[in-house]
Amino acid sequence: MSIETAGGVPLKGIDVIPPKQTDDINQGALARMAYAFTQWAEKWFPDAFVFVIFAVIVVAIANFATGASPVAVAKGFGNGFWTIIPFTMQMAMVLITGYVLATSPFCTKLIDSLARVPKSSAGAVAWVAFVTMMASYLNYALSLVLGGLLCRALARRTDVRVDYRAAGAAAYLGIGATWALGLSSSAAMLQANPASLPKAISDITGIIPLSETIFLWNSIAMALVIMVMSVAIAYYSAPKGKHARTAEEMGCDVSAPSEVAERPTRPGEWPEFTPILPILVGILAAGWLVTEFMAKSPLQVIGNLNTYNFVLLMIGMLLHKNIHSFLKAVTKSVPTTAGVLLQFPFYGSVAIMLTSVPGSDGVTLAHHIADLFVSIANGETFPIVIGVYSAILGFFVPSGGGKWIIEAPYVMQAAKDLGVHMGWAVSTYNAAEALPNLINPFWMLPLLGVLGLKARDIVGFCVTQLVFHIPVVLFLLWILAPRAS
Template sequence: MSKESSQTLDRGSFLWRFSKKFNFAAENIIPDPLVFCLILTILVFAAGVIFTDYGVMGMLTSWYNGIWSQIAFAFQMSFMVVTCAVTARSKQVKSGLKKFAKLVSTPTAAVILLMAFGYASSFLNWAFCTIVTPILAMQLTKHVKGLHFPMLIAAGYSTMCLGQCLGPSASVYALLAGKDHFLVDKIGVLTQSVTTYNPMNVIVWIILAVGTIILTLKTMPPKSEVVEYQAADDDDEVEIEEPKNTFADKMNGSRVIMTLIGIAGLVNIVFTFMKNGFLGSLSLNFVIFIFLTANFLLYNTPSKFINAYRDNLSLATDVMIQFPFYGGISGMMADSGLGQIIVGGLCQLATAYTLPVFSYLSASVVNLFIPSQGGQWIVQGPIIMDAALRLNANVPHVVNAFVYGDEATNLLQPLYVIPALSVVGMKLKDVWGYMAFIWLFWCIATVLGLLVVPMFV
């Protein structure tokens, strides 16, 4: 091998060298997530004052009202993050992941295993996937040498985002399948067989899912630039026997109490599935309840249970603080009409054939300001559905495109990756460049898929 060829191989593949260019923004431009949130707040406020007639006091009032409108949702999301993290960090789940990681012995097999697991767990619940995937990544890097940990975290996080585009628990798909959603008079009830699992959506999802795995494999760095996970091993924690001298100690260490509550939870879960069916049961509260019930059984004494929640509460800090501020952004966008201006401007350029692409692009933009699929649909849904009906476009395809756009820019919008980073002790700048690199691939592939695939199905 020539000296020149050796130097080229040492630099890694073209894709690796190209992906590194995104790190400049991550290291020099991208601030901490809270700063990102506050900057967006200022930008939306200024845009509302300049481009609408809503006025300064109107924007301030909508910002204030929007903050408090999201308090309940902020707690709901925070509780879900913590509860899923408690499940993912239980010794039973960690032991299972450790054994699971030993099924592979090469970096290629490890990446495929991680991402396939991520897609599967995302179908179950996005928050669980967000927490459990980096834990599996840690186990894989301890077992398989040569894995670039920041890329694993970014790729694993991408499985959570993409999984929502074909999973039954995505907010918009679940909402439109209900009989009382707020657009039912316009578009009727759209079951998940029509929206989530129509041929176009399935094909585009498979292209993106397989393509992202291939992209990750082709972007792994040369050995000289590999960053492996270096944290201390906490898998073999010594379980401290709880004192059982007093009546209070016995109650704190009672397995009977936890078993009874766990059984009660299981009965409710089974009854709900029998009553409403699987897809009809998957509300946000019900998913949280499933994991909460699991924790009563995984942590078999009250003291272990509450200590596990104490240990994981820090994961919810950024979500609890930032969700209300994103509620304020959402309030300003909706009340001022700024959201309608952004979406309407894009949709005016569309035809029936291209409307899904414009739905995708507009959702991608709006998601940066309203990083909640349900909240974003409230602002954007009526506009793109009116456009779809007016242009006689394929409504399910337009809905699919909206979901892809909403999920794609979760790779740029840092809110939902925070819990994953907290689990592994990393900063946003460590992984944002790789996330942005994946986003670019998604953007190109999705736009092409929305234009080409409908021509054949």
């Protein structure tokens, strides 16, 4: 095609690519890959609730294949349904407390400031990935809430057209890439805490300090490589131009919290609007927190999800300055918890069916899977073999601490027998456990509640990350593996 001058005379030798074709070329290979995966996911990926029902049925069939009786499978399903209710409520409170804190005037301005940092649509997606992965080193729950609210703040910008789906997927990278390599690692925290470590595990491993797990130089190097790779993928896979879909186009309300200050209309409402009550409660909360730090190690206090929720709730109340504003924020946050409250109990059933229902030989399905992987490992291949095992089982049982208690005895015994560095065995398990999170809606639910999206909206971008994460993570587990002394 040739350009014509104002007089209609063509300028030969100067080719112009049609606008549509130019837009497609500007996407780049990763962006086109993510776009293709997203189109597939939007058409074929089921709702998150259907996904967990599929998991229940697959595990039940696998139980029958090992010779488990129908009665035992049915009991496992029913008995497991309520087993993670405490964790379910913790995650619901993560959403509530995070929303309450983030909608306070102070935090709203802070998140809006973070949202003003990137200058391009792809840069915005990469920025979300960086912020959430950094947050996940401290606390995975913080990464979910902060990432979701940062996406909403970016979506409110009118000068940059940010793909809301890609940004949402980037906000999930704290859980899908790095969470278990930081202070949120349940397995590492458990192994380092003699008061919580079951005897069945301590007899095999002894106490493994954090300096031998998440603070081992090998683990730090692996975390840095994964983080740099993830940010780069987020940047280059972000859709541009006509392929980018904004929050408004997705039908999502990302409006900022109202800053209109309400006042009491009658004397009986005065207690709701005075700042005195939140301050008094805050003083009590500060006193309790001091006693926690005096009685426990700082890492143990920080890593406790109950403490995290408690502190966020108290700070949120103080930043809202009065009970009325605080309760209004809580009320608005409750709908975001629906997916967690409904679906997490089914995952509890899946976990029990995997780990507690015996087959005809008296051995559970999880133990059969572990035996298979451990039997084919040696000192050199152990990190890769256990990494694949952890990723597969993590797809059905997405739970850090509870799953580790069940699996650690035979995983760590195998590591000990094969002369594998015990701390690296824990890091291997952690790094691989994050992989299935990229496509498992379990951990997506809290984030999706904040974003107002469906799992199918972001999973295409997550699959793009997974395509690179699997070979790179497994290679790092092998190449960085230290030898036991």
